[in-house]
Structures are given as structure tokens and as C-alpha cells.
Amino acid sequence: MIIGFPTYARARAWYDSEPYQALLPLRTRHMPGDVLLVDGTPDGYDPAATAAALRAAYSAGTTPTGQETPVPPMPQ
16 A cells, blocks of 8 residues: 655654554554655656565565665564
8 A cells, every 4th residue: 555645744744643653553463564654756666666675675684775784673
């Protein structure tokens, strides 16, 4: 699912809002998925490719750019 917001600040306000934070545990326990807040995207941006690259990097224990710095495991 992709949700668009007019600004990054509005997206962050939605994510940090009391109503969303109240239902977040329910969503994370029953629906796999990732939340990515992106401040603007270029023409032709493919969110599915970005999500796949992030998942692969987390699984490999590296950063999305392939750096050796480990990243914390994704919450289940």
C-alpha cells in the first residue's frame, strides 16, 4: 500500500499521531509490511524495488548501499 502526503512533515505527523500509534501494534502483529517515509521521489521511482533492496540489505546484515556497517534486524 502506498499513501501519499503533500509534505514529509505531514507524513511524519501522521505516523507520530496518537491515533496511528495506538493501532500500530495491531498492524505490526497482523500485517507484514514496511513504512518508508520518502521526501520526494524522482520520475520513474519504483517503491517496490526500493523495498526489495531494503529487505535484502537487512537480511544480509548490511546497509542498502552494501557497506559493511550492520543494520539492526527488522521487527517481525
